[in-house]
Amino acid sequence: MKRTIILVGILALTLIVSAKGGEPTVAEVTHWQLQAVDEDGVGTYDDTDKVIISGIILNNPEEMLNPTPGTGYMGGQWQIYIQGEDNDHAGTAVYFGQYYAKVGGSGNYTDEQLLSELCCINHDPNTGYTFAAGDKVKVTGWYKFYKGKINVNEKHQVEPMYDFEVELLEPAAGLPQLEVITLDMVKDESDEYIFDQTRLTGCEYYQARLVRVNDVNIVNPNSWGPDETVTIMDETGRTFPVKLGIGDGFTRYDCPTGQIDIIAIFDQESSGYMVCKDGYRLWVTDYDGNGLVLTDRGHERGNLPGDINTDYKVDFLDFAEFAENWLQQRAGLSGCYE
Ligand SMILES: [Ca+2]
């Protein structure tokens, strides 16, 4: 259905752009090229209308933003981070939302349209494979600068010509090697963010990449919960915000206490639109309750079918969670691509 619409859209687009004198321009670029910034931290890439980027998916989208139609200000949303490989020391977020009209876009998706679009971007169009963190993919799409990063997205336009496409290059390639950082690499003596326009040091160097920070503690455990933000502090007194995702671990498990390590996507969402030198944060999308590292290790122990809360015992707690979630469906993954 959607592909038919796209074909019609492409025909319409061809007529439109022919009248204006050409197809949208597109080039394969590195994340490093795409994420270039000026002295204010504003993205400078504008060589082409669309870009093609490739790299490793860092997160499962439904642990970062809620795809359920009609949820939140922007409706159902979807976002993955893709990290560049080898010398391509950068990364890019790929974003999709339901209610673009609320932020100056061309319209909104109905719930049904949203589900159809989510279904497309969750699956490889060539094989039907469902994408997950650790897959190597190629993304072709338009892009838009927002609060410190250039995101691949639909430019807040609902017309099919603005769709982006995610294609599989290598299933289960594996998450990238973690880069261990200390807070003095990203915060100065005054606990201010280090911004370096060259992106060779400071926060910009790590943006949209998977990092590990060791030996810190969470100073405000009362803020723990899905979609909340906690603050970590190291032995020098430097602090850093940690955005918690919406993985079920933030509900199921208590905030880890004492000295811990954190594995996260290094993100930026600056306070301003035209000067974007702050707003850096670590984004952890799920937690498995291990007590020592704030992360979801992705390979749980136990091997007991039905042990929903992974406490190595199948009992009423599992049943209660099962009953509470009975008949729920995950938007964009359930009931499509059959
Ligand atoms: Ca930035």
Ligand SMILES: [Ca+2]
């Ligand atoms: Ca259990």
